Amino acid sequence: xxxxxxxxxxxxxVTGKKLTVTCSQxxxxxxxxxxxQDPGLGLRQIYYSMNVEVTDKGDVPEGYKVSRKExxxxxxxxxxxxxxxxxxxxxxxxxxLYQETQYFGPGTRLLVL
Amino acid sequence: xxxxxxTQPGMFVQEKEAVTLDCTYDTSDQSYGLFWYKQPxxxxxxxxxxxGSYDEQNATEGRYSLNFQKARKSANLxxxxxQLGDSAMYFCAMREGRRSGGSNYxxxxxxxxxxxxNP
Numbered sequence: 289x290x291x292x293x294x295x296x297x298x299x300x301x302v303t304g305k306k307l308t309v310t311c312s313q314x315x316x317x318x319x320x321x322x323x324x325q326d327p328g329l330g331l332r333q334i335y336y337s338m339n340v341e342v343t344d345k346g347d348v349p350e351g352y353k354v355s356r357k358e359x360x361x362x363x364x365x366x367x368x369x370x371x372x373x374x375x376x377x378x379x380x381x382x383x384x385l386y387q388e389t390q391y392f393g394p395g396t397r398l399l400v401l
Numbered sequence: 402x403x404x405x406x407x408t409q410p411g412m413f414v415q416e417k418e419a420v421t422l423d424c425t426y427d428t429s430d431q432s433y434g435l436f437w438y439k440q441p442x443x444x445x446x447x448x449x450x451x452x453g454s455y456d457e458q459n460a461t462e463g464r465y466s467l468n469f470q471k472a473r474k475s476a477n478l479x480x481x482x483x484q485l486g487d488s489a490m491y492f493c494a495m496r497e498g499r500r501s502g503g504s505n506y507x508x509x510x511x512x513x514x515x516x517x518x519n520p
């Protein structure tokens with residue numbers, strides 16, 4: 289089954305404790321992206337990658353890191369989480385075409401205390 | 402300036418009636434795609450329908466249709482015969498075709514419309 293998986297689905301952590309949210313896709317997509325969703329703001333892009341070892345900042349990259357060592361995986365790293373990073377996070381993947389929808393993972397709900 | 406504008410924070414509709422959710426967009430590109438997603442209370446993002454900028458006919462997918470008016474830069478979602486399960490947040494999004502100028506193939510989302518279907 290074609291899918292994007294994210295782990296963990298739910299996470300409660302404390303300020304400053306490094307965490308990683310994993311993302312994996314099995315569709316051989318070139319493009320992968322991380323979004324965060326906050327009430328009243330829609331989804332905003334954090335980072336994206338157009339291929340292995342090619343990553344760049346989106347609209348709200350502060351406080352986040354990513355890597356793309358393999359085509360299927362695109363982890364999101366919060367080295368020192370803060371309460372303002374409490375949010376719903378989505379990983380998405382797609383071919384590198386504007387005509388194609390992005391396939392979203394199930395989301396990760398993060399609470400930073 | 403916002404690239405995607407959804408002016409209706411919330412909408413109510415009676416079961417079995419049709420409803421239109423508004424979306425206007427702003428782009429200088431000739432090549433772009435417009436998408437609608439549904440987000441139920443469980444949180445997942447469900448792709449509903451796509452309209453390409455060069456498509457001359459309005460897209461349809463089952464009970465969903467997209468009323469595409471290119472000159473007005475609008476891409477309204479029409480849901481026919483509403484069902485209780487249609488109650489959800491609906492997002493309009495655009496994906497621009499050019500790689501320069503910061504578009505980077507990302508989806509730019511509106512802020513969403515919360516649809517409630519009443520029995």
